[in-house]
Amino acid sequence: NAGVTQTPKFQVLKTGQSMTLQCAQDMNHNSMYWYRQDPGMGLRLIYYSASEGTTDKGEVPNGYNVSRLNKREFSLRLESAAPSQTSVYFCASSVEGRYNSPLHFGNGTRLTVT
Amino acid sequence: AQTVTQSQPEMSVQEAETVTLSCTYDTSESNYYLFWYKQPPSRQMILVIRQEAYKQQNATENRFSVNFQKAAKSFSLKISDSQLGDTAMYFCAFGAYSGAGSYQLTFGKGTKLSVIP
Numbered sequence: 001n002a003g004v005t006q007t008p009k010f011q012v013l014k015t016g017q018s019m020t021l022q023c024a025q026d027m028n029h030n031s032m033y034w035y036r037q038d039p040g041m042g043l044r045l046i047y048y049s050a051s052e053g054t055t056d057k058g059e060v061p062n063g064y065n066v067s068r069l070n071k072r073e074f075s076l077r078l079e080s081a082a083p084s085q086t087s088v089y090f091c092a093s094s095v096e097g098r099y100n101s102p103l104h105f106g107n108g109t110r111l112t113v114t
Numbered sequence: 115a116q117t118v119t120q121s122q123p124e125m126s127v128q129e130a131e132t133v134t135l136s137c138t139y140d141t142s143e144s145n146y147y148l149f150w151y152k153q154p155p156s157r158q159m160i161l162v163i164r165q166e167a168y169k170q171q172n173a174t175e176n177r178f179s180v181n182f183q184k185a186a187k188s189f190s191l192k193i194s195d196s197q198l199g200d201t202a203m204y205f206c207a208f209g210a211y212s213g214a215g216s217y218q219l220t221f222g223k224g225t226k227l228s229v230i231p
Binding site: 033035040041042043044045048058059088090092100101102103105107108 | 118123147149156157158159161164166205209218219220221222223224
């Protein structure tokens with residue numbers, strides 16, 4: 001049982017380049033999330049998808065777009081990367097997006113923008 | 115909006131001793147959940163324990179227990195018989211309904227715990 005799988009694990013981009021972070025879960029969860037983790041800042045929500053076909057902005061959505069491709073997959077796209085987007089990105093999922101549902105996290109993607 | 119505050123950026127504890135990590139939160143919600151997540155050097159986020167706000171009884175999971183003080187909006191994590199494998203970042207998190215059939219989990223900034231042999 002793989003749980004939540006993120007690709008790639010590491011990525012280096014130049015300013016202005018674009019890329020897509022992929023996330024897939026095999027737990028039949030309805031809700032999926034993208035967080036970024038920066039030193040001294042904890043985890044901050046970028047976008048989330050409460051269910052297939054819906055997406056909503058989180059705390060720090062600027063510079064990102066998302067696609068809920070199907071129930072399993074939720075991708076995060078950086079259209080024009082900036083150094084401020086250097087961070088560790090986590091994808092997560094939960095059963096129904098209820099406030100009592102714990103999140104299951106992927107192993108993260110470390111992104112560096114030069 | 116909810117806020118979560120972890121006032122101890124770093125802590126250390128001797129192996130086999132007990133340590134308590136602090137967390138306070140601010141909310142106007144009456145129904146919510148609180149969580150502690152552990153992030154070891156491997157970077158994996160692991161759920162340690164969770165507490166339902168409407169339950170008076172403090173949650174426990176083996177060596178991990180919480181002291182939940184709802185009126186004070188405090189949610190501390192106690193680790194008993196600390197082990198080297200407990201060395202990690204610990205994040206306190208708050209979950210409440212945010213409308214549109216969904217919720218958002220708000221995280222604190224974390225406490226880095228080092229267990230010393």
